Amino acid sequence: MVHIAGMSGNEIFCLAQKGLSPGEIVVGNSVYSMGLAGAIGSFGRSVAGGEITQITSMINEGRQAAIARMEGEAKQDGAIGVTGVSSRLGRLAGFTEFLAQGTGVHAQGSSAPFFSTAASGIGLWSQLDLGYRPIRFALGNVAYALGLGRGIVGSFRTLARGEVKEFSAMYNEIRHTALRRLMDDASRQGANAVVDLQLQMLPYGPGTVELLLTGTASHQPALPDGQVVTSELSGEELWNLAALGYAPQQLVMATSVYSLGVAAGLGALVRGVKRGELPEVTKMIYDARENCVELLRSEAQAIGAEKVVSTRLTIREIGQGMVELVAVGTAVRRAPETLRAQTPALIPQAVISDRRSTNAGEDVTTLANQQVAFRAALGRGTGNAAGLLVALLMIFISLCIGCGIAFAAIFQSG
DSSP, X not given: OOOXXXXXXXXXXXXXXXXXXXXXXXXXXXXXXXXXXXXXXHHHHXXXXXXXXXXXXXXXXXXHHHHHHHHHHHHHTTOSEEEEEEEEEEEETTEEEEEEEEEEEEOTTOOSOOEEOSOOHHHHHHHHHHTOEEEEEEEEEEEEEOOHHHHHHHHHHTTSSEEOHHHHHHHHHHHHHHHHHHHHHHHHTTOSEEXXXXXXXXXXXXXXXXEEEEEEEEEOTTSOTTSOEEOXXXXXXXXXHHHTTEEEEEEEEEEEEEEOOHHHHHHHHHHTTSXXXXXXXXXXXXXXXXXXXXXXXXXXXXXXXXXXXXXXXXXXXXXTTEEEEEEEEEEEEEOOTTOOOSXXXXXXXXXSOOTTSGGGOSOHHHHHHHHHHHHHHHIIIIIHHHHHHHHHHHHHHHHHHHHHHHHHHHHHHO
């Protein structure tokens, strides 16, 4: 039988060092409907704000069903596991379709339990060499709406310069809720670590977003049971950290949403006519970045971490004169002496940049499109609703003033 594999040459070589070989591309899908009652309930919750449990539950069930079918397909092909697993959702005839995809892995005479992992072949080699035993692809998600009330308050807050705490709190809350659910999912599978962790913010209907965290639930004998270590470091980074005597502890995240404010915005607009720096905008972004970094530092200190590594700061505009700063990193501390690699050095095929690797997944264009779609969804759901109410309020005030002037004119003429 000819196998249609999704692995690159480097991945195949790395897996061969562990007695593994690529199998068939495997796929699982599931199409879900919320039903009338669920749709009505989710609409009410999206207006009130907070988590929309109906959507969260449906998305989680749909993703799990697609993953289970993908794993079943791999087992039918005689695979002992699936690598490079990804989970996606799309719209089909007005319903939600969930898709899971990966590449089967084969081994001669293996009696090891079946596994599924988000790692590429290169990442899987690194983790196996370090003693991480993959168990199953794990996920944690939350579907969340800003809500009409919070959107209006946040919109008024944007009139003044500084942090918009309503928006900052929302983003921080959903990120940490999704992380807790990911850890719970891994714990139920007997894991004490989640590696290959990826974070995605996905639009789901007007004013609603899904924050999705995915990774590989794994077991590492050197790490304590009863708690779950989380890391978005690649397998190669985990390997190198262990060689330096460090182990991951937890993914740490912080968000700050800042507004330029009306006064500073007008000043920047006037200065923008001429060439040169816009100090109001520069300072706003600097303040947001500093606040975000300090929040990240505080979270790492609270869990007893020694360092935060692989930290990345991203910034995006989420509204006129309003930016979101996000800091994400992995908190680490000294590793147990027993957490050491089997191989003295990383093999060359594990460090060669491979654009065809299965963990090359989403490119910059895809991520940019996600951000545009997310901004559009947020704007349609909350910005328009808040803007409409503010406009109505201004019309009402104008009518009152107009009526007052008219009555005054009638009174004077009488």
